[in-house]
Amino acid sequence: MLEFIILGFLMCGDTSGYDLKQWMTKSTSYFFDASFGSIYPALKRLEDKKLVIFNESVQGNKYKKIYQITKSGKETFMKWIEEPITFEKSRQDHLVKIFFYEFLSKDKAIANLRALIEAIEPVVKNLNSQKEEAAGQYDLYQFYYRYATMDYGINYYHFVINWCRDMIKKLETDPETDRSQRFKIK
Amino acid sequence: MLEFIILGFLMCGDTSGYDLKQWMTKSTSYFFDASFGSIYPALKRLEDKKLVIFNESVQGNKYKKIYQITKSGKETFMKWIEEPITFEKSRQDHLVKIFFYEFLSKDKAIANLRALIEAIEPVVKNLNSQKEEAAGQYDLYQFYYRYATMDYGINYYHFVINWCRDMIKKLETDPETDRSQRFKIK
DNA sequence: TAGGTCATGTAAAGAGTTACATGATTTT
DNA sequence: AAAATCATGTAACTCTTTACATGACCTA
Numbered sequence: 434m435l436e437f438i439i440l441g442f443l444m445c446g447d448t449s450g451y452d453l454k455q456w457m458t459k460s461t462s463y464f465f466d467a468s469f470g471s472i473y474p475a476l477k478r479l480e481d482k483k484l485v486i487f488n489e490s491v492q493g494n495k496y497k498k499i500y501q502i503t504k505s506g507k508e509t510f511m512k513w514i515e516e517p518i519t520f521e522k523s524r525q526d527h528l529v530k531i532f533f534y535e536f537l538s539k540d541k542a543i544a545n546l547r548a549l550i551e552a553i554e555p556v557v558k559n560l561n562s563q564k565e566e567a568a569g570q571y572d573l574y575q576f577y578y579r580y581a582t583m584d585y586g587i588n589y590y591h592f593v594i595n596w597c598r599d600m601i602k603k604l605e606t607d608p609e610t611d612r613s614q615r616f617k618i619k
Numbered sequence: 620m621l622e623f624i625i626l627g628f629l630m631c632g633d634t635s636g637y638d639l640k641q642w643m644t645k646s647t648s649y650f651f652d653a654s655f656g657s658i659y660p661a662l663k664r665l666e667d668k669k670l671v672i673f674n675e676s677v678q679g680n681k682y683k684k685i686y687q688i689t690k691s692g693k694e695t696f697m698k699w700i701e702e703p704i705t706f707e708k709s710r711q712d713h714l715v716k717i718f719f720y721e722f723l724s725k726d727k728a729i730a731n732l733r734a735l736i737e738a739i740e741p742v743v744k745n746l747n748s749q750k751e752e753a754a755g756q757y758d759l760y761q762f763y764y765r766y767a768t769m770d771y772g773i774n775y776y777h778f779v780i781n782w783c784r785d786m787i788k789k790l791e792t793d794p795e796t797d798r799s800q801r802f803k804i805k
Numbered sequence: 806t807a808g809g810t811c812a813t814g815t816a817a818a819g820a821g822t823t824a825c826a827t828g829a830t831t832t833t
Numbered sequence: 834a835a836a837a838t839c840a841t842g843t844a845a846c847t848c849t850t851t852a853c854a855t856g857a858c859c860t861a
Contacts, residue, residue: 497813530702532627585714585782
């Protein structure tokens, strides 16, 4: 997966491993991210397979490896992008604890759900400002799909926040939902 | 994470490694799943830490290890469940290809988006019937949170499907969105 | 001149899946 | 009698992060 994403970014223009990470942080990190510890070895593998080449850019004593996609790399990428999208159930770690919230007191459940909302809110704000920034810089038509994935991200976060809010509301109005007493450790 | 989920299931009652997997498939697989290759070693680790114990259940020549949570296991679980929910950006693999769909022809993009919808639809249907099944068997109040997470799943899938439909509609009505010609391999 | 950022890379550890091995029991 | 399912377990592999190492450049 990571190797294809790198090829995708290189389809858009030559860049370094370091900058690749910056691009990911700015544009894909809300649905896909990678650390330097996986990016650099991935570039090495792509180089071994001759899907990318690099040119050393030296400025003073500072050097940079500028990677470029090869013809074979472009073909590999196009083959991948044309294939059907495989739908994998994605892990939603925040649901795991909530699934077992029957064991938590209602007050604590509400407090933790509120804290979750507060943890998500800055992420949406960040994504919103990224979208606005992108709107000023790029052509809406050419980057149609990127805008769409950003909208996906924003709406997905809103969905999670609204689901939490709904839950809090129901917990606050229904006096029957605290069953945690049953499970007190004896 | 897996170890805590196992403790959570054992909080609800004694069970075997095999049945643990069945429970996960039925109730958490749309946001968390694990294979036997991770469940059995996890049970072993929990046993080493004395958070669970097991009793051998022998019926004829067939044996089963029935695991039970210990007092220390319950305390470990309760400590975990009370902690704030950490929000991690979750990988949404289906977005990765779409992010780069500027390189795909509009026709192929639409076809692949339609295929994605068709891949998600049976998953929603499955989750819907699970929810109905659960509604008949369990107390709505006691399993309030489980219903809520199922609703999350169903609504999340609907969200993805609607986002894809919206995209298809926009692609079909707007003649400007096919820019893939630019990127043909020379 | 100290601390932050730029820039690349590696080693170890973590968390998981896939594939296999084993053998009993149940279904067709 | 064969095939599917029940039931446990291990070994190899994959993919990833974290932590570290190195060194240059930039800014307060």
